[in-house]
Amino acid sequence: MKNRFVFSFIFILFSLIFISIAYAQTNQSEPKLSFGSIQYQKAATATPGANFSFDLYFFIDQEYGTRTAHVQLGLNYPEGWNVYVIPSQKQYSWNISGIIVNSTENLYVDPRPLLQSIPEPGEEGIYYIASPSGRGYLQAKKATIYVEIPKDAKIGESYQISVSAKANYFGGEGSIMFSQSRSFNFDVKIVAPQYTEQLVTEPKEKATENTTNASSSNVSSNTSGITGEQTSGNQSISYQQNQLDMGMYIIIAAVIVALAIIITKYIPSSQKPYKKDYEKEIKKNQRSKKNDKNME
Amino acid sequence: MEFRYAILMLVLLFGMGFVNAATTYSTSVSFSVSVAEFIDVTVSPGSITLPTINPTENGTATTPIVVTNTANSNVPITISVNGSNFVSGSNTIAITNLRMRANSAMPDASAFVDPHFISTTMQSCSASLYSLGQNCYNIPVGSSVNLWFNLYVPGGQPAGTYTTSLTIKADRA
Numbered sequence: 001m002k003n004r005f006v007f008s009f010i011f012i013l014f015s016l017i018f019i020s021i022a023y024a025q026t027n028q029s030e031p032k033l034s035f036g037s038i039q040y041q042k043a044a045t046a047t048p049g050a051n052f053s054f055d056l057y058f059f060i061d062q063e064y065g066t067r068t069a070h071v072q073l074g075l076n077y078p079e080g081w082n083v084y085v086i087p088s089q090k091q092y093s094w095n096i097s098g099i100i101v102n103s104t105e106n107l108y109v110d111p112r113p114l115l116q117s118i119p120e121p122g123e124e125g126i127y128y129i130a131s132p133s134g135r136g137y138l139q140a141k142k143a144t145i146y147v148e149i150p151k152d153a154k155i156g157e158s159y160q161i162s163v164s165a166k167a168n169y170f171g172g173e174g175s176i177m178f179s180q181s182r183s184f185n186f187d188v189k190i191v192a193p194q195y196t197e198q199l200v201t202e203p204k205e206k207a208t209e210n211t212t213n214a215s216s217s218n219v220s221s222n223t224s225g226i227t228g229e230q231t232s233g234n235q236s237i238s239y240q241q242n243q244l245d246m247g248m249y250i251i252i253a254a255v256i257v258a259l260a261i262i263i264t265k266y267i268p269s270s271q272k273p274y275k276k277d278y279e280k281e282i283k284k285n286q287r288s289k290k291n292d293k294n295m296e
Numbered sequence: 297m298e299f300r301y302a303i304l305m306l307v308l309l310f311g312m313g314f315v316n317a318a319t320t321y322s323t324s325v326s327f328s329v330s331v332a333e334f335i336d337v338t339v340s341p342g343s344i345t346l347p348t349i350n351p352t353e354n355g356t357a358t359t360p361i362v363v364t365n366t367a368n369s370n371v372p373i374t375i376s377v378n379g380s381n382f383v384s385g386s387n388t389i390a391i392t393n394l395r396m397r398a399n400s401a402m403p404d405a406s407a408f409v410d411p412h413f414i415s416t417t418m419q420s421c422s423a424s425l426y427s428l429g430q431n432c433y434n435i436p437v438g439s440s441v442n443l444w445f446n447l448y449v450p451g452g453q454p455a456g457t458y459t460t461s462l463t464i465k466a467d468r469a
Contacts, residue, residue: 035466036336036368050323064338064366132334132437133367166463174343175382175458176394176445178361181465182335193323256308263304 034065034111035167035180038129038140043187049151056163056184057127057140062111069167069180070094070105073143076162082148083161096170103168112139145186153190161186336368337466344445352451354405360442363464365435374433375441376420376465382447384456391416391460393448398432398441408446418465434469 038057046052058071070092077083087106094101114136118128128137145163153159163184172178340362349355365373377396382389392415395408412426419425421432432441 030341032338032340033342034336034338034366036334036366038332038334040330040332042330042333044325046325047323050325052325059336059368061336061366061368064336064364064368067342131368132370135367138368169342172343172461175346175357175447175460176379177343177459177461178339179461179463180337180339181463183465183467260304260308 031169031171032064032066033069033167033169033178033180034060034067035069035109035182036060036065036138036140037165037182037184038138039184041186043189045189045191046149047191047193048149048153048155051146051148053144053146054186056143056145056165057129058107058109058143058165058167059129059138059140060109060111061131061138062113065111067169067171068108068110069169070103070108071143072104072166072168073106074164074166075145076164077147078159078161080150080152081159081161082150084146085163086144086146094170101170103170105168106143107141109141109167114138147188149188149190155190155192157190159188159190161188331370333468334368334370335373335466335468336366337373337464338362338364338366339464340364346445346447349447349449351449351453354408354446354448356402356405356408356444356446358402360402360444361464362440362442363432363435363466364440365437365466367438369437372434372436372469373466374420374469375426375435375443376418376467377414377426377462378416378418378465379414379460379462380416382458382460384454384458387454387456387458389447389449389453389458393450394460395446395448396426397428397444397446398426399429399444400442401429403428403444405446408448414462418463420467 036059038059041054044052044054058069060069072089073085075083075085085106089104089106092103092105092108094103112126114131115128116136118137122128123139125141127140127142129140130136131138143165145161147161163186165182165184167180167182169177169179341359344357344359344361346357347355363375379391379394381391382394392413394414395412396414397403397407397412398421399407407428411424421427423431423433426432426443430441432443435441
């Protein structure tokens with residue numbers, strides 16, 4: 001009876017060990033390639049010549065991914081702009097099951113567990129971001145895209161910056177191997193440095209008074225046709241307005257300089273009038289004293 | 297201090313203010329506020345093996361690739377796929393001979409017809425492309441799709457072990 005119990009116990013123990021080994025091997029043979037990304041900003045308005053940056057975060061939740069993702073970032077941006085990403089691309093050497101593999105990548109993301117709270121102090125280079133699942137905090141790595149807009153960027157125009165991220169994984173064996181990619185688009189609208197608002201056209205009162213049905217149909221057709229034209233019209237008008245403003249400022253500056261010259265040339269020195277008045281007073285006093293003496 | 301110089305200084309300061317207003321070039325950036333976009337996709341397993349296929353015949357992989365839009369995402373996704381040609385030494389098989397369908401179970405070979413081929417350029421899933429019993433577009437958060445692959449080997453193709461790599465792209469649907 002005792003022997004049977006011991007035998008059963010050993011059998012169950014070995015069975016459990018075998019199942020756990022089999023489970024572990026199954027898990028090893030079927031890697032899960034996960035790639036998580038977070039994009040906070042998708043659009044911005046900026047003035048010509050402005051510099052700004054936006055961040056992208058990458059993570060692998062250990063529950064969904066078992067392999068490290070080697071991330072390569074690519075940029076596509078308008079001509080004349082200066083756009084670059086930090087961290088920049090570097091060549092890394094990896095030891096993959098005893099084989100040295102070289103990889104060009106911006107950053108690598110390793111599988112990490114979700115955390116129930118943000119650790120203090122946090123790990124350097126790791127950002128703790130709450131998962132939308134509400135299960136905890138993702139441990140993410142950051143890539144920052146720096147943008148320098150040229151000073152001649154057209155006001156009113158919209159430009160697009162595209163960032164492509166490709167996650168490569170090592171250790172794939174088979175006919176078809178997989179990688180993941182993602183693209184992030186960022187729209188930049190160029191606006192004037194100063195807000196201006198000006199009426200473009202005066203309302204044509206006479207035309208609306210004299211005509212009835214015909215005018216109303218004209219107006220409606222105009223308004224429908226204007227949308228596209230008005231936008232471009234406003235752009236050119238605001239540009240002309242800027243030029244006019246600059247001209248006005250230069251004229252005002254020239255007038256001020258001219259005034260300054262006139263003031264220095266034609267306004268007499270402040271000391272002289274007082275001196276003259278003082279001398280006159282003395283002379284007057286001297287005269288009056290002389291007169292008094294004569295009278296005596 | 298002389299009175300005229302005081303006036304002159306005032307005028308010049310006034311003028312400098314105007315010139316400064318005309319020449320100061322302020323730059324600014326403003327961001328629009330929006331909820332962050334989380335996309336987390338898992339591809340499992342990381343590779344698949346096609347059966348041995350004779351020239352002029354086709355074969356389907358016995359296991360699918362499972363693509364999951366995980367709970368860490370907050371948007372539905374659409375899958376796009378592209379790939380490079382199969383290579384074995386100096387021999388190649390054009391990637392357009394590889395076809396893909398989204399289905400819960402292995403589809404019949406007759407399902408792997410044009411236009412459901414893989415290309416070197418990214419092609420997005422739609423109702424009329426790649427989707428069969430399952431949609432590989434507009435995949436909700438927490439859902440999975442099985443992707444099945446079938447390769448046609450052209451006539452006269454030299455024997456060899458051919459490999460390729462596919463890229464699966466996930467975009468907000």
